[in-house]
Amino acid sequence: MKIMQMSFMIIGVFLFFVLVGLFVLGIVFKDVNAGAKELAMQEAVASIEVIAAMPELNYDERDSMVIDKDKLKVLAGGLAEDYEMFWPIASLEIYKVYPVFDERISCPAAGCNYYDVYDSGHRDVEKFSSYVSICERVREFGYVYDRCEIGKIVVGMKIWDSEVVE
Numbered sequence: 001m002k003i004m005q006m007s008f009m010i011i012g013v014f015l016f017f018v019l020v021g022l023f024v025l026g027i028v029f030k031d032v033n034a035g036a037k038e039l040a041m042q043e044a045v046a047s048i049e050v051i052a053a054m055p056e057l058n059y060d061e062r063d064s065m066v067i068d069k070d071k072l073k074v075l076a077g078g079l080a081e082d083y084e085m086f087w088p089i090a091s092l093e094i095y096k097v098y099p100v101f102d103e104r105i106s107c108p109a110a111g112c113n114y115y116d117v118y119d120s121g122h123r124d125v126e127k128f129s130s131y132v133s134i135c136e137r138v139r140e141f142g143y144v145y146d147r148c149e150i151g152k153i154v155v156g157m158k159i160w161d162s163e164v165v166e
Contacts, residue, residue, distance in 0.1 A: 044128045044157040047089055052132055052153055056083070059135045059146075067094065067151065069136035076107045076115040083118065090125045091156030092118040096134060098150040125156035 051057065052065050056075065059068040072094060095104070096113040104114045134151040137144060 040157055041128070043088060044126070044155055047087070048128060048130045048153055048155050051087065051089070051092065051155065059133075063133075065130070066133045066135055066148075067153070069134050072115050072117070072134065073108050075117050081118070084120065087118060089118070089155050090120045090122040090158045091127075091154075093154045094132070094134070094151055095154075096149050096151050097131070122156075122158045124159040126159050127154050127156045129154040
């Protein structure tokens, strides 16, 4: 009888410490979801500058956040899909802010003002943006100079869902 009482007591103490451990783990990992979302947002903001500084898009290595218009036209023409594994993003689009445009004309086209560089096809995307300069080297009236326009780079990040783990 005493052996049976002792075994029930050991099982009871063991279950008590398991419940206390689960309670402590619940408190410790309470904000893991919020932390993951915050890290995803920081990754998106950091990716904007990294992508703008990539040699495939950067106009001049000395300047940051300056994008080459000719390289941008090439990538918007469908070559950006090859960079899918290098970009930790869901979408990348760049459009001109100034001079102001009335309608969106996707590139590559004459007089275009919107570059849809990359789209992974994800539906749940949160977008972050920053301003960039879109520059090209032109030759007019016997002079070669850099013509720059103000643009906006928009990076879409897949929304991290706590219920769906990939």
